Amino acid sequence: MADVLAQGDRERAPHPLALVPKTEVKQTAKDFKSDQEVRWCPGCGDYAVLAAVQGFMPELGLARENIVFVSGIGCSSRFPYYLSTYGMHSIHGRAPAIATGLAAARSDLSVWVVTGDGDALSIGGNHLIHALRRNVNLKILLFNNRIYGLTKGQYSPTSEPGKLTKSSPMGSLDAPFNPVSLAIGAEASFVARTVDSDRKHLTEVLRAAADHPGTALVEIYQNCNIFNDGAFEVLKDREQAQEAVIRLQHGEPIRFGLPAEDGLGSKGVVRDPASGELEVVDVAEHGTDGILVHDAHAQSPTLAFALSRIADPDTLHQTPIGVLRDVRRPVYETLMTEQLETAVHKNGKGDLGSLLHGNDTWTVAG
């Protein structure tokens, strides 16, 4: 696939906020807080994400009335109630479908979807993958806590196999989804992963998502301190995280682990020339030649997909976070609007009288 988009396709992937009215008033996080009492469990990771989003929204400088948050069902789906934008708390799994209609009808809105692992990947899996392949202008925040919280602790489609829960007293039999792999397989043009407790990283990823034309999927590892506490502890604990987390930066070598002499991580990711698989090597032994440089803009999803598989599913060691994939392709509603304009250009603006008349008529005189 060509690295460079044809000129026409570039125009069909305009900046996602190009048509959204801006505000002239300076906004702060407070402007995005609604008057509703937040009702998540004390200590829930959702609080951190809410604070990060409220803190980030002013940065976009958008007219607040042109922002809409749509959610499904689940703990995280209460999110819209706590923001002072327009919002809809819809039904289980359907937020991407509802948001698709809204975004397709209104290019002047910034539309965000808030969903969870059960909402997006189980009951709403179909809508998620189709939104991604269409490349509708939606920013999807997928709160993944690897458990069902609101229904009180059943295993979710991202729970590890063998998980002991109320509905799986002898261990869950399900193989889990990897949301990032799934999104890349569903032709997503933007896929990122971040962690609830890392406000700075979360904000960076939100910024990149907001800048992306088309559907952006952001998987947020979020702690459920009631039913799955510590699920991502290995990625949060300062010491363990150095070995466990691979921070991806576009254009930078993929290095992690304790700092080596050059100040970058002592471990690096290379591609095995024989098998094509990714491998983690010790930079001191291997040298810096052949260490992969992260290219989020690569049209081919191959490397992003391989990176999405590099983490150990049991220990979460070597978990990449950051923007895995960010490529341009035509945006659904831009294409839709273009067709409407082409139709007017070709056939003139619709005239109801002549439509109703058609071509084969006869007249009955009095």
Next chain:
Amino acid sequence: MTQQVSQESAKEVRRLDRVIIRFAGDSGDGMQLTGDRFTSETATFGNDLSTLPNFPAEIRAPAGTLPGVSSFQLHFADHDILTPGDAPNVLVAMNPAALRANIDDLPKGAEIIVNTDEFAKRAMAKVGYATSPLEDGSLDGYRVHPVPLTTLTVEALKEYDLGRKEAARSKNMFALGLLSWMYNRPVEGTERFLRTKFAKKPQIAEANVAAFRAGWNFGETTEDFAVSYEVAPATKAFPTGTYRNISGNLALSYGLVAASQQADLPLFLGSYPITPASDILHELSRHKNFGVRTFQAEDEIAGIGAALGAAFGGALGVTTTSGPGVALKSETIGLAVSLELPLLIVDIQRGGPSTGLPTKTEQADLLQAMYGRNGEAPVPIVAPSTPGDCFDAALEATRIALTYRTPVFLLSDGYLANGSEPWRIPEVEELPDLRTQFATGPNHTLEDGTEAFWPYKRDPQTLARPWAVPGTPGLEHRIGGIEKQDGTGNISYDPANHEHMVRTRQAKIDGIEVPDLAVDDPEGPDGAGARVLVIGWGSTYGPITAAVRRVRRAGGQVAQAHLRHLNPFPANLGEVLRGYDRVVVPEMNLGQLSTLLRARFLVDAQPHTQVNGMPFKAEQLAHVLKEAIDHG
């Protein structure tokens, strides 16, 4: 008319007041197209008409089999008619299967035109003819015209350098030409149609035109066809105006475009293909220059979800489907009830349950539309009565949706969808003004004197809540499917509030203004009205009205009423029902409307039901009515 076919005929021309023709053949024989063309010719000629396409769900069912037979029935007349007719006067049978599948519907004396080329032993054996029905006397009493349609068509096209198989495909046009001669139909429209349809394949276009003309000439010259017929235009049947022929699905599509224009709201259709509703998706996707956005969703749920999302954004949101699709959409319809946003759910009913009979008609989704959701979730229901009426019903459903901020069901069915009739084209100026007001500012003063916007503060008259669309500054609000506090719209689990909200949502639907039910009850010779009322809804209007006319012609007295609004019912309905000794309710289900009438009004409404995938026949209904009168 062209040179070739315009020679003065010496043959006898007989006048008829009406004719019922049925074209029947394999599902690949082009019978629907043939019927459509004959219908267009007939419409242009000015007859009143009504059509009944009938085809299998398979695209190309196994050739020559009974399940593979596709047919098209057309009733046309010099006067006002209401149904596609009970029994054909003429059957065109393109093969043994078509003959076998349709012969039982033919009264003795009917004409049968058969394609003898297809009556080979094997083809006949395939449908159970041990001997040829053309020779064994089983068609005695019918007027049979044996015509080697395939051979004649291939012969007529030998100049066209087509293979035999390809040439033979034009045999439907030969048959159409022959029938067009028999009934003195105008032919220019068909020739123009063929040249447009095959514009990219001029040779095929000309071959079809040649086959069509050859069929005409065959009628003109062959002795077997001694008589042609004339059915005069139905000049007195129609009020003054300009007319076109229209099918229910086309009228419904136009109704939606018109509603969007009259409401000054962009139309957004979210839909998933399903028979027999897909034609609306196809049609609307052609009218993007009206600002119509069509979204072919990944499934039924996404179709209505997207439409609801667009409605939140201020569009006229529509989803189109059939019964199984409604089942999938139920949860989202409930959400729309809770959100109180305008939304149209168009259900083109078909035979059920489950996948049922995709291409056949039924009215068995009434109770699904009425009650098929969790919780108390009332939804208004509007049902068109004829193909052309689908246009007006779409406007009426839109009026209710926009005025009362509610999802509305539009219940059409397969018979209306595919059937067609002459339609008086309305002037745009006659159409209702459907413009509505979005909320523009605060609507509530808090105790401390500050101005606020309350998304669930209602219009005292209609009980509708304000429609505040994103992009409106100061009206930012959150809505959802969890029970809301009256007024503010905030989440509320308060028992008294829930009680209030459930009753208020019901009261809003119950309070929708709908016109009183009109009853047609002409005085009898003794100056009294009828004792029997027949009441129906939806597509049974044609057969019921035809039956009522028969009964009255025979001296019987019966009153007739037809419901367009099924929820809420017209305010005078109870009074109407109680005014008669007997109430008969013909329905293409097992008695769903009669169940509602009995429950609501405690009247002994008697269902008369049929679920064979076909519309009622007027004669049978007339018999039912007569029984009710005689034993009343």
